[in-house]
Amino acid sequence: MQRSPSGFSTFLLLIVAMGAFGAVLWLNSNQAESAQAILPADVPPTENPNVVAQLLSDNFGDDSTPLPTIEIPDVQPTRASVIQPSGATATPVSAVDVEGVAVAAVPVGVTPTLPPPTADVPVQDVQRDSQPWSPPALLPPLSRDPQGRDHYWFRRALASNANNTALFYYSYGSDGQANSERIHHGIDIPNPNGEEVYATASGTVVFASDGRLGEIDIFQNSATYGNVVLVKHDFGYQGRAIYTLYGHLQASLVTEGDYVEAGQPIALVGDTGRVSGPHVHVEIRIAPEGTSEIPRYGDTYNPILWIVPFVGHGVVAGRVMDSNGNYLDDAIVTLRNRVTGLLHPATASTYVFDGTVNEVNSDPIWRENFAIPDVPVGRYDVIVSIDGRRVIRQVDVLEGMTNFVELRPPEPEPTATEDETSEDDSEF
Numbered sequence: 001m002q003r004s005p006s007g008f009s010t011f012l013l014l015i016v017a018m019g020a021f022g023a024v025l026w027l028n029s030n031q032a033e034s035a036q037a038i039l040p041a042d043v044p045p046t047e048n049p050n051v052v053a054q055l056l057s058d059n060f061g062d063d064s065t066p067l068p069t070i071e072i073p074d075v076q077p078t079r080a081s082v083i084q085p086s087g088a089t090a091t092p093v094s095a096v097d098v099e100g101v102a103v104a105a106v107p108v109g110v111t112p113t114l115p116p117p118t119a120d121v122p123v124q125d126v127q128r129d130s131q132p133w134s135p136p137a138l139l140p141p142l143s144r145d146p147q148g149r150d151h152y153w154f155r156r157a158l159a160s161n162a163n164n165t166a167l168f169y170y171s172y173g174s175d176g177q178a179n180s181e182r183i184h185h186g187i188d189i190p191n192p193n194g195e196e197v198y199a200t201a202s203g204t205v206v207f208a209s210d211g212r213l214g215e216i217d218i219f220q221n222s223a224t225y226g227n228v229v230l231v232k233h234d235f236g237y238q239g240r241a242i243y244t245l246y247g248h249l250q251a252s253l254v255t256e257g258d259y260v261e262a263g264q265p266i267a268l269v270g271d272t273g274r275v276s277g278p279h280v281h282v283e284i285r286i287a288p289e290g291t292s293e294i295p296r297y298g299d300t301y302n303p304i305l306w307i308v309p310f311v312g313h314g315v316v317a318g319r320v321m322d323s324n325g326n327y328l329d330d331a332i333v334t335l336r337n338r339v340t341g342l343l344h345p346a347t348a349s350t351y352v353f354d355g356t357v358n359e360v361n362s363d364p365i366w367r368e369n370f371a372i373p374d375v376p377v378g379r380y381d382v383i384v385s386i387d388g389r390r391v392i393r394q395v396d397v398l399e400g401m402t403n404f405v406e407l408r409p410p411e412p413e414p415t416a417t418e419d420e421t422s423e424d425d426s427e428f
């Protein structure tokens with residue numbers, strides 16, 4: 001039997017493949033003996049570990065556009081100090097440091113400083129009891145009434161930490177709580193001897209009692225006022241000159257002919273003249289029409305309607321009349337807050353006008369016969385007793401305004417006459 005040629009060829013190819021595989025194994029074994037593993041070497045860190053910063057410093061290569069740089073100062077900048085104004089034009093006020101931020105002080109105008117009295121002047125130092133400060137007063141001149149009737153043109157006569165409340169039981173036009181005093185032509189503001197009194201508006205001093213040597217210069221032949229300062233102001237009302245009077249003073253700090261600014265010290269509170277204790281008596285006087293003479297005792301008007309109220313406060317003023325429209329005297333007016341139900345501490349006594357040279361006067365526009373100062377804003381009942389009948393009216397108090405109300409009993413219902421009754425009966 002003969003072997004085919006194809007079987008021999010297959011065997012020969014198998015022998016060649018096995019030989020080639022053996023040769024490959026031999027070569028790989030020789031390379032494994034001679035080759036060594038290469039491990040990554042420890043590379044020391046660069047001076048700038050921030051890769052982004054390194055890229056920025058390298059400018060992304062030599063061909064890139066350089067980035068702008070800002071020079072960093074070696075020391076922290078210091079905050080500029082605020083220079084306070086000084087000298088005769090301003091009063092420096094200490095800056096307030098709030099969380100490290102210096103707040104510049106605001107200069108305020110200075111009133112002229114008067115020389116102190118000489119050594120032989122018997123002026124007492126003020127001894128003020130500890131008491132709460134008053135709210136700030138509104139700024140004059142002030143007129144918020146839509147019809148232009150208000151004229152709050154004068155500032156307060158005393159400092160905010162002094163007493164600024166007038167005696168409610170001896171209000172303008174009244175004769176005292178027991179109806180035993182003379183008719184009052186101003187308001188009384190109690191304070192210790194020596195408390196400074198300030199000009200309520202600018203003007204010229206036309207009269208000033210000295211008082212420093214214990215002598216009183218009598219004003220208009222009346223020793224009742226004690227020491228007096230009278231200021232004629234730069235402005236008028238309805239073509240008439242306006243004056244303010246400050247009485248019962250311990251001493252004057254000004255002399256006749258001096259020009260004073262609003263807020264300038266002009267006197268010291270005292271107890272000269274007819275008084276029951278130290279206080280300042282303040283009057284508003286308006287000269288009679290067509291005269292240049294200094295107004296007198298009967299030319300006063302209620303200061304409550306001329307001196308600015310406190311911030312957040314107003315004035316309640318009005319008329320109390322009988323059923324026939326006649327003004328009533330000595331009626332006590334009280335206020336009750338409609339929210340709290342509490343009575344306002346101040347009251348007012350109504351006044352009338354007797355037509356004599358000593359009478360008090362109502363405002364030429366308001367025609368009031370009572371006024372209650374410094375009433376907090378809100379809604380109030382205004383209460384008065386007329387002929388044994390309680391009359392109540394409601395008023396909304398607005399800041400810095402005169403809030404006006406009229407109180408009079410309701411008119412009685414008409415009664416039918418006999419003739420009218422017979423005619424009515426004849427119709428049935």
